[in-house]
Amino acid sequence: MMMKLTLSKVTGSARLGVITALAQSGGEKTLEVPGCLLYTRTGSPPHLTHDTLQNIAGVPPVTHLTLSTLAEHQEVLEEYKEGIGKFAGLSDTLLYCSINDPVTPNPPGYNTNKTVSVWGSGGRLELTPQRFVSLQGALRVDWIQCLCDGEAAADGCSRKRAKKSVDRSLSFLDECLKLMSENEALKQKVVIGAIEGGDLQEERLRSARETAKRPVGGFLLDGFQGGSGDPENKLNLIAAITAELPEDKPRFIHGIGRPDEVMDCIERGVDLFDSTFPYEVTERGCALSFTHQYQPDPETAGEPQRPVLDKKELINGEQTEDESEDAEDDRSSITAYEICLKEKRFREDFRPLLQGCACYCCRHHSRAYVHHLLISKELLAGILLMIHNFQQYFNFFRSVREAISDGKFQDLKEMIRKQAS
Structure with a gap:
């Protein structure tokens, strides 16, 4: 099963469209792009219950879970047998599971050719493709970011490390796809392939081309979070990557949420973001x-529907x-x-x-x-x-x-x- 992205307008590289066929269970849910996902921590929106969440209009139909916060609960979920959606009261939404939490990325230096490390509240867990797939079987989410070596960041790494991140991630992708195709419960799930390669354009493009050859439903531009490095170089890299990717599949990015940075990424072809920024602002x-x-409507000028900013309130310290x-x-x-x-x-x-x-x-x-x-x-x-x-x-x-x-x-x-x- 593949989700379907239908574009209605493209301005430069900014893409307007809608994603349908979101989950194998069918249903009428759609996700508009550009858009964001509902960020959660251990399956719950931060500070909110599912009742208080109902006070918010326009909540995205796809909820973002993080494997690093859920991996240590595998035994409980396997015993429960009905997946994290029902367990966490998220049965009315679609579920996307990323490897890491964008707010608390994993410390580097622990991935190997055979394992990827994630950190939960109980410490470090090593995930092989086999354990990753069995964990996804317990979680039962709809969209799965595939296991990858995401330690080569876009703000600098050696050529050797960038190449290794691409080679490892493609190897993990192939093994996970094979294991999932042999699992009746997972064979129809949407897999999101990670584009790796650090700050080297040739490796990023190799990762994009090779990942696009696999049966993935979308792409994660990984390693762009963090404030270090030249912002212009990162944006040029993002533009080069999206130019290599197929038009009919969504492009995700994690850890970029500030409005001006979001606009820069959308302008370069990115479709979906997490919503960690509002949580960080709250904290x-x-x-x-x-x-x-951007365009006041003269007919509703007397009843503002959007926020009006008091210029004196622009805070920069x-x-x-x-x-x-x-x-x-x-x-x-x-x-x-x-x-x-x-x-x-x-x-x-x-x-x-x-x-x-x-x-x-x-x-x-x-x-x-x-x-x-x-x-x-x-x-x-x-x-x-x-x-x-x-x-x-x-x-x-x-x-x-x-x-x-x-x-x-x-x-x-x-x-x-x-x-x-």
């Missing part, structure tokens, strides 16, 4: 505060003299797309987190209240911020799709870029 005690309304009330708070990771609600200036700010936002938090609570919750270290702070940040992020991708459809992609990209400067 910083921050709220997404950027606008993605120099634009406010107010210090956070948490002395240990690290401001270096705060982006220009968010406001830090731990700051003293929000103590008596009774506006919603973002003017014009229709999320549950902004409809019912103020910045001052969320500030109080954060300073008091109340768990409700994370819940309210997660609802807001997920809602804003999912709305952002909707705006990207609308911009491509309307021929306004560059206008939106410029608007997003200006908010970072």
